[in-house]
Every structure is written in structure tokens, then in C-alpha cells.
Amino acid sequence: MSEKIEKPKMMDYKRHMLVCVGPRCTEDGESEDLFDSLAEKFKAAGIDKGELRVKRTRTSCFATCKSGPVMCIQPDGIWYYNVTEENLDRIIKEHFVEGKPVEDLIYHRGPECAQA
Numbered sequence: 001m002s003e004k005i006e007k008p009k010m011m012d013y014k015r016h017m018l019v020c021v022g023p024r025c026t027e028d029g030e031s032e033d034l035f036d037s038l039a040e041k042f043k044a045a046g047i048d049k050g051e052l053r054v055k056r057t058r059t060s061c062f063a064t065c066k067s068g069p070v071m072c073i074q075p076d077g078i079w080y081y082n083v084t085e086e087n088l089d090r091i092i093k094e095h096f097v098e099g100k101p102v103e104d105l106i107y108h109r110g111p112e113c114a115q116a
Contacts, residue, residue: 013055015096018072019083022061025068032058034069034088045092054096064107076101077110 017038021031038056042048062070062079069083073091078101080091087105095101 010055011049011053013053014051015076016055016057016074018057018059018062018074020060020062020064020068020070021058022065024061024065025070031069034083034085037085037088041088041092045097047092047096052096067107070107073101074110078106079108079110080105081107 019031019035019038021035025031035056035058039048042054042056046052047054062072064070064079064081067081070079070081071083071091072079073095076095078095080087080102082105083091087102090102091105
């Protein structure tokens with residue numbers, strides 16, 4: 001008899017932030033530092049739990065290696081570039097809390113966004 005594999009569990013979330021921490025995005029580790037700051041920033045903005053919760057994940061490469069750090073927000077299909085600490089604060093406040101993407105930082109929109 002084989003062992004029963006336990007099904008993973010995950011808390012509900014409204015959005016999923018994928019942050020590229022690959023070496024070609026930012027050679028000085030800026031993306032990793034940015035990712036490491038998210039827990040504190042999300043908690044301060046009230047998006048670490050509840051209805052507005054944002055799940056965050058590191059990725060190794062989006063193959064869009066210019067003007068990093070870069071990140072993708074799902075299910076919105078929004079791709080941001082030049083995510084400095086100041087720009088991250090704008091994304092958290094305007095996009096995640098207020099629900100309005102930060103237009104001047106978007107470099108791509110997924111198929112769902114293109115139809116809207």
C-alpha cells in the first residue's frame with residue numbers, strides 16, 4: 001500500500017506578486033532586498049491578511065531583463081519595472097490598497113488586461 005500524499009494548504013489571497021530576483025534583473029541584489037522588505041510593508045499597509053491579502057513569491061527569471069527590479073501582479077496581469085523602494089510604496093498604496101494600477105510603471109499587460 002502506498003502512502004497517502006497530503007494535499008497542500010494555502011490561505012486565501014486577492015493578488016499574487018511575483019518578484020524576479022534573478023541575477024540579470026539587478027546585479028547588486030536589489031530585487032532580493034526588495035522582496036525581503038515585503039512582509040513588513042504588507043503588514044503596515046494591512047494587506048498581509050484578510051480580503052486584500054497579497055501573496056508574494058520569488059522567481060528566478062521572467063526573461064525581461066531590463067530596468068529591474070521587475071514584478072508581475074496576478075490575476076491582474078500587470079507587469080511593473082523599475083520597482084525601487086519608492087515605487088514599491090506607490091504600488092502597494094495605489095494598486096493593492098486603492099485598486100488603481102500605477103500606469104507610469106507598467107511595461108506590459110497580460111491578455112485579460114488588454115481586453116479591458
